[in-house]
Amino acid sequence: MLADTLFRALKASCQADWDAFVGHSFVRQLADGSLPKDCFRHYLTQDYIFLIHFSRAWALAVYKSEHLDDLRQAAKVVDGLLNHEMALHVSFCAEWGLSEAEMAATPEASGNHAYTRFVLDKGMSGDLLDLLVALSPCVMGYAEIGEALAEDPATVKDSNPYLPWIETYAGKDYQEVARAAAEQLERVAARRIGEDVMSSGRWPALAETFKVATRLEIGFWDMGLTP
Amino acid sequence: MLADTLFRALKASCQADWDAFVGHSFVRQLADGSLPKDCFRHYLTQDYIFLIHFSRAWALAVYKSEHLDDLRQAAKVVDGLLNHEMALHVSFCAEWGLSEAEMAATPEASGNHAYTRFVLDKGMSGDLLDLLVALSPCVMGYAEIGEALAEDPATVKDSNPYLPWIETYAGKDYQEVARAAAEQLERVAARRIGEDVMSSGRWPALAETFKVATRLEIGFWDMGLTP
Amino acid sequence: MLADTLFRALKASCQADWDAFVGHSFVRQLADGSLPKDCFRHYLTQDYIFLIHFSRAWALAVYKSEHLDDLRQAAKVVDGLLNHEMALHVSFCAEWGLSEAEMAATPEASGNHAYTRFVLDKGMSGDLLDLLVALSPCVMGYAEIGEALAEDPATVKDSNPYLPWIETYAGKDYQEVARAAAEQLERVAARRIGEDVMSSGRWPALAETFKVATRLEIGFWDMGLTP
Amino acid sequence: MLADTLFRALKASCQADWDAFVGHSFVRQLADGSLPKDCFRHYLTQDYIFLIHFSRAWALAVYKSEHLDDLRQAAKVVDGLLNHEMALHVSFCAEWGLSEAEMAATPEASGNHAYTRFVLDKGMSGDLLDLLVALSPCVMGYAEIGEALAEDPATVKDSNPYLPWIETYAGKDYQEVARAAAEQLERVAARRIGEDVMSSGRWPALAETFKVATRLEIGFWDMGLTP
Numbered sequence: 016m017l018a019d020t021l022f023r024a025l026k027a028s029c030q031a032d033w034d035a036f037v038g039h040s041f042v043r044q045l046a047d048g049s050l051p052k053d054c055f056r057h058y059l060t061q062d063y064i065f066l067i068h069f070s071r072a073w074a075l076a077v078y079k080s081e082h083l084d085d086l087r088q089a090a091k092v093v094d095g096l097l098n099h100e101m102a103l104h105v106s107f108c109a110e111w112g113l114s115e116a117e118m119a120a121t122p123e124a125s126g127n128h129a130y131t132r133f134v135l136d137k138g139m140s141g142d143l144l145d146l147l148v149a150l151s152p153c154v155m156g157y158a159e160i161g162e163a164l165a166e167d168p169a170t171v172k173d174s175n176p177y178l179p180w181i182e183t184y185a186g187k188d189y190q191e192v193a194r195a196a197a198e199q200l201e202r203v204a205a206r207r208i209g210e211d212v213m214s215s216g217r218w219p220a221l222a223e224t225f226k227v228a229t230r231l232e233i234g235f236w237d238m239g240l241t242p
Numbered sequence: 243m244l245a246d247t248l249f250r251a252l253k254a255s256c257q258a259d260w261d262a263f264v265g266h267s268f269v270r271q272l273a274d275g276s277l278p279k280d281c282f283r284h285y286l287t288q289d290y291i292f293l294i295h296f297s298r299a300w301a302l303a304v305y306k307s308e309h310l311d312d313l314r315q316a317a318k319v320v321d322g323l324l325n326h327e328m329a330l331h332v333s334f335c336a337e338w339g340l341s342e343a344e345m346a347a348t349p350e351a352s353g354n355h356a357y358t359r360f361v362l363d364k365g366m367s368g369d370l371l372d373l374l375v376a377l378s379p380c381v382m383g384y385a386e387i388g389e390a391l392a393e394d395p396a397t398v399k400d401s402n403p404y405l406p407w408i409e410t411y412a413g414k415d416y417q418e419v420a421r422a423a424a425e426q427l428e429r430v431a432a433r434r435i436g437e438d439v440m441s442s443g444r445w446p447a448l449a450e451t452f453k454v455a456t457r458l459e460i461g462f463w464d465m466g467l468t469p
Numbered sequence: 470m471l472a473d474t475l476f477r478a479l480k481a482s483c484q485a486d487w488d489a490f491v492g493h494s495f496v497r498q499l500a501d502g503s504l505p506k507d508c509f510r511h512y513l514t515q516d517y518i519f520l521i522h523f524s525r526a527w528a529l530a531v532y533k534s535e536h537l538d539d540l541r542q543a544a545k546v547v548d549g550l551l552n553h554e555m556a557l558h559v560s561f562c563a564e565w566g567l568s569e570a571e572m573a574a575t576p577e578a579s580g581n582h583a584y585t586r587f588v589l590d591k592g593m594s595g596d597l598l599d600l601l602v603a604l605s606p607c608v609m610g611y612a613e614i615g616e617a618l619a620e621d622p623a624t625v626k627d628s629n630p631y632l633p634w635i636e637t638y639a640g641k642d643y644q645e646v647a648r649a650a651a652e653q654l655e656r657v658a659a660r661r662i663g664e665d666v667m668s669s670g671r672w673p674a675l676a677e678t679f680k681v682a683t684r685l686e687i688g689f690w691d692m693g694l695t696p
Numbered sequence: 697m698l699a700d701t702l703f704r705a706l707k708a709s710c711q712a713d714w715d716a717f718v719g720h721s722f723v724r725q726l727a728d729g730s731l732p733k734d735c736f737r738h739y740l741t742q743d744y745i746f747l748i749h750f751s752r753a754w755a756l757a758v759y760k761s762e763h764l765d766d767l768r769q770a771a772k773v774v775d776g777l778l779n780h781e782m783a784l785h786v787s788f789c790a791e792w793g794l795s796e797a798e799m800a801a802t803p804e805a806s807g808n809h810a811y812t813r814f815v816l817d818k819g820m821s822g823d824l825l826d827l828l829v830a831l832s833p834c835v836m837g838y839a840e841i842g843e844a845l846a847e848d849p850a851t852v853k854d855s856n857p858y859l860p861w862i863e864t865y866a867g868k869d870y871q872e873v874a875r876a877a878a879e880q881l882e883r884v885a886a887r888r889i890g891e892d893v894m895s896s897g898r899w900p901a902l903a904e905t906f907k908v909a910t911r912l913e914i915g916f917w918d919m920g921l922t923p
Contacts, residue, residue: 070758070767071367077755077774079594081674083800086751087778093758094775097768119764123454125461129352132359139366140298140533142596208662209670216663220535227350234352297540301531304524304547306821308901310573313524314551320531321548324541346537367760369823435889436897443890447762525821577908579915583806586813593820594752681804688806 019197021204022155024213025148029226036152036229037160041236046164048175052111055177057242059108061127061235063118066104068131070096072138072150079143082206088199092192107179126238130231137224144207147200148221152229158193161185246424248431249382251440252375256453263379263456264387268463273391275402279338282404284469286335288354288462290345293331295358297323299365299377306370309433315426319419334406353465357458364451371434374427375448379456385420388412473651475658476609478667479602483680490606490683491614495690500618502629506565509631511696513562515581515689517572520558522585524550526592526604533597536660542653546646561633580692584685591678598661601654602675606683612647615639700878702885703836705894706829710907717833717910718841722917727845729856733792736858738923740789742808742916744799747785749812751777753819753831760824763887769880773873788860807919811912818905825888828881829902833910839874842866 026033041058044050073096076089105115134153138146161184164170172178183189204212212218253260268285271277300323303316332342361380365373388411391397399405410416431439439445480487495512498504527550530543559569588607592600615638618624626632637643658666666672707714722739725731754777757770786796815834819827842865845851853859864870885893893899 067764067767070771071761074755074758074771074774077778078752078759080752081594083748083778083782086748090751090755090771090774090778093755093771097758097764097771101764122457125353125356125458128360128454128458129356132363133355135363136359136366139363139593140535140596142594142599145596205670206674207671209668214663215669216659217661220660227355230349231352231355294537294540297544298532298534301528301544301547304528304551305532307525308821310521310551310555313521317524317528317544317547317551320528320544324531324537324544328537366820367762367823369821369826372823432897433901434898436895441890442896443886444888447887576911579807579810579912582814582908582912583810586817587809590813590816590820593817681809684803685806685809 019155019201021201021212022151022197025151025222025225028222029229032226032229032233033152033156036156036232036236037163039233039236041239042160042164045177045180046167046170046175048171048177050177051242052176053242054239056111056113058239059104059111059113060118060121061124061238063101063104063108063115064121064123065127065131065235066096066101068127068135069150069153070101072131072134072146075135075138076143076146076150079138079146081143085143085199085203088195092196095192103183124238126231126234130228130235133231134228137228141224142207144200144203144221145224147196147203148224149228151196151200152225152232154196155193156229156232157184158190161189246382246428248428248439249378249424252378252449252452255449256456259453259456259460260379260383263383263459263463264390266460266463268466269387269391272404272407273394273397273402275398275404277404278469279403280469281466283338283340285466286331286338286340287345287348288351288465290328290331290335290342291348291350292354292358292462293323293328295354295362296377296380297328299358299361299373302362302365303370303373303377306365306373308370312370312426312430315422319423322419330410351465353458353461357455357462360458361455364455368451369434371427371430371448372451374423374430375451376455378423378427379452379459381423382420383456383459384411385417388416472648472655473609475655475666476605476651479605479676479679482676483683486680486683486687487606487610490610490686490690491617493687493690495693496614496618499631499634500621500624500629502625502631504631505696506630507696508693510565510567512693513558513565513567514572514575515578515692517555517558517562517569518575518577519581519585519689520550520555522581522589523604523607524555526585526588526600529589529592530597530600530604533592533600535597539597539653539657542649546650549646557637578692580685580688584682584689587685588682591682595678596661598654598657598675599678601650601657602678603682605650605654606679606686608650609647610683610686611638612644615643700836700882702882702893703832703878706832706903706906709903710910713907713910713914714833714837717913717917718837718844720914720917722920723841723845726858726861727848727851727856729852729858731858732923733857734923735920737792737794739920740785740792740794741799741802742805742919744782744785744789744796745802745804746808746812746916747777747782749808749816750831750834751782753812753815753827756816756819757824757827757831760819760827762824766824766880766884769876773877776873784864805919807912807915811909811916814912815909818909822905823888825881825884825902826905828877828884829905830909832877832881833906833913835877836874837910837913838865839871842870 041050041054070093073089073092077086077093080086080089108115108118134146134149137149161181164181165185170181208215208217268277268281297320300316300319304313304320307313307316335342335345361373361376364376388408391408392412397408435442435444439448495504495508524547527543527546531540531547534540534543562569562572588600588603591603615635618635619639624635662669662671722731722735751774754770754773758767758774761767761770789796789799815827815830818830842862845862846866851862889896889898
């Protein structure tokens with residue numbers, strides 16, 4: 016089985032939503048550099064808050080793991096997010112004139128609440144597989160967006176203030192994070208269901224979780240466009 | 243101490259948000275009967291989904307209780323919601339042409355996700371007091387709205403299709419539910435903090451939780467106006 | 470599929486442990502009336518504490534449910550336990566000279582901690598199916614024990630002080646609770662895995678959970694014998 | 697306020713239990729080298745399982761944290777446990793003839809279930825402070841035991857096979873972990889209650905949690921003596 020068979024099937028189960036997410040107007044405006052800077056600042060600020068709850072969700076994955084490999088992989092993500100990615104994010108935001116204190120004091124937007132708390136509740140009420148499925152549109156979607164924009168000849172590379180953002184998610188480090196998450200998703204699905212995930216009784220619920228999370232990602236981009 | 247000292251202090255800590263919630267345009271249009279019926283149907287459908295997650299939140303309160311009185315009160319609310327209020331809601335919705343199957347098949351709106359999952363996550367990550375504070379704008383707010391509209395001479399009572407809704411929340415049964423919840427909030431605060439809640443180190447966090455929940459209630463009304 | 474196919478398979482997967490649980494010396498001494506009364510009082514007191522955490526576990530099942538039938542069934546069990554069974558237990562204990570205040574003040578035994586918190590943690594870290602599997606040795610085991618003792622001609626019925634205990638669990642009400650729980654287990658397994666639970670990738674983990682819970686039930690009886 | 701004021705007060709609230717824990721026969725036999733090797737191997741094997749659930753508990757602390765400093769400190773502990781301490785433990789156990797596969801395949805003892813799951817459930821049902829209080833007898837107790845044995849002239853240092861164990865917990869690294877945990881306990885108590893923790897309405901419940909956890913630690917040593 017390819018390492019991303021399950022992820023591909025999840026995307027295919029809500030293709031129109033997925034396309035609306037990865038091809039969102041916010042994303043296209045990052046690609047051509049036309050995104051208003053206030054939108055990007057709004058997005059960065061909400062993303063700062065997002066990262067905190069995203070770290071909490073991966074910590075939940077540690078709590079929910081039954082096998083050492085899963086405990087360790089999730090712990091590595093938590094550590095990476097809190098002690099590495101957040102620092103990068105903060106210094107990146109500083110270049111955009113946003114201080115950490117300012118971001119921490121900004122009220123969380125409703126679309127942020129909706130997405131992050133949906134993931135946390137789905138993960139807490141379900142099992143590790145539900146949690147990983149709810150997390151995957153974000154983890155793997157950003158890798159797909161980053162790679163697609165980096166490879167697209169139409170992407171503006173000269174003087175595009177959003178190029179560093181694109182390069183972060185297209186970069187080797189992030190692509191590796193997403194690849195490891197896709198592998199973990201396959202592994203956990205095999206343990207929690209079996210080999211034939213797509214024809215199991217649980218498939219409709221997993222596809223629904225993925226679709227809802229994808230739509231809430233769309234809501235996150237929408238929010239970015241309305242600072 | 244009055245039974246609702248803490249609730250009053252929480253409201254006072256975000257009075258402008260509270261006023262925007264209980265005096266929301268959606269509420270005023272219920273009062274004068276001018277609310278478009280599609281808005282009300284949209285609200286009823288989302289409220290059906292809301293009640294499920296609200297029941298889950300009160301079940302969480304059972305799980306989180308350390309004293310039999312709290313276990314029992316929360317269990318009574320869960321039972322009332324799932325085996326009484328939901329049936330009422332379904333038969334009320336039927337009068338508005340909404341079948342239960344239809345409501346169950348409707349996608350949950352983002353504002354619904356935001357509010358319900360915020361409450362569930364705040365309750366799970368915090369303690370019983372955090373959970374009850376996050377629940378209180380809904381539980382007690384609806385009682386306040388119902389009573390205010392019922393007593394307001396400006397409320398249209400003849401041929402107002404929304405009068406049954408107003409009378410439900412102004413009614414003795416619901417007022418008693420809200421009163422018991424306010425008392426429980428006081429009792430749990432005394433156990434989890436002490437007598438002097440408002441000057442404790444925890445007060446700012448409780449007030450913040452209440453404010454965010456109140457704003458997410460406003461978001462719920464906003465959602466009702468945009469079917 | 471018979472309503473208890475999955476439960477039978479779980480028992481068969483750890484038959485020796487299951488036999489040691491349902492045929493425990495504590496159980497045999499209940500049957501012939503030879504159990505020292507101090508042992509029974511110790512058991513009753515710990516069972517009082519057990520019922521509280523058992524109620525919390527069923528409330529967790531409400532929180533974890535995704536379908537209204539599961540929400541309602543679990544809520545009914547919570548309500549039954551907290552507002553009916555506990556009262557019965559308290560009045561039964563009173564006949565044995567144990568007051569509720571006394572039982573509430575007794576430290577919880579380690580074997581009680583081990584079993585109840587294992588169930589709660591397995592249920593919280595896993596999904597509704599993990600929770601129901603962890604609960605089933607208790608729910609269905611007591612029904613099996615009650616019925617077996619009631620039907621066994623060797624069970625002493627004259628002047629056996631433990632006959633009311635046997636009759637409670639052999640009685641129609643409790644048998645119906647256990648039957649509904651077995652049916653729910655099948656239903657939830659079909660939703661969370663599919664039709665072929667025993668050959669799924671998850672079966673070993675479910676069987677392990679059942680075995681551990683069964684062994685912790687044995688530990689509970691052991692505890693009863695050492696007041 | 698001294699960094700360990702709260703920890704001292706918690707110990708003082710159950711001094712006899714605390715003394716029974718830190719002065720347990722298992723500890724004294726480590727100090728004079730007289731502990732049967734089978735007891736130590738049994739303890740090491742259960743401690744391997746313990747570390748997994750202890751890591752899960754610290755991951756829960758990440759999930760439950762509301763402030764970045766708490767998120768980061770807890771994440772650091774999780775990472776230290778899973779990616780550092782467990783490896784040390786495994787290589788240490790290898791010197792005692794225990795393979796990781798063997799330890800992973802050993803059934804968890806009831807006393808291990810009781811302690812770890814009590815901590816996890818108390819932490820999940822309560823807030824971050826409840827979790828940290830439940831963890832503290834272990835985190836800080838081992839530091840106290842290590843330091844006391846290392847400083848006690850009666851401790852056998854020549855040819856004591858348990859000296860490496862003593863030196864680990866008396867060592868600078870572990871003492872620093874415990875010191876940081878004590879500081880975090882103070883900080884979180886100030887945020888979750890206020891300055892005057894010991895006279896707050898919550899104090900009795902915190903003291904009870906600490907006492908139960910201490911007694912379950914005693915049960916863990918007891919278990920070590922009965923392989």
